[in-house]
Amino acid sequence: MAIAAGFAKGAYDASTDNGAFSEGFNATAGPIMRAAKEFGAEHGTTMTKGVITGAAGALGARIVREGLKRLRI
Numbered sequence: 001m002a003i004a005a006g007f008a009k010g011a012y013d014a015s016t017d018n019g020a021f022s023e024g025f026n027a028t029a030g031p032i033m034r035a036a037k038e039f040g041a042e043h044g045t046t047m048t049k050g051v052i053t054g055a056a057g058a059l060g061a062r063i064v065r066e067g068l069k070r071l072r073i
Contacts, residue, residue: 013019
């Protein structure tokens with residue numbers, strides 16, 4: 001019974017942002033979220049260029065492949 005009560009209290013604390021769960025989660029997630037935001041701010045344009053370049057390359061490869069299918073020599 002004590003396990004069920006502990007589980008229920010933990011679930012309640014997690015869902016209402018109260019208690020040790022919320023404090024532990026915020027202490028752990030805060031630095032990770034901050035680092036992710038900084039990484040995105042520093043490397044966002046590079047990642048965008050990479051995605052666009054990759055998509056353009058995939059589209060170009062498909063156009064060439066379809067063109068070669070039609071030529072069948």
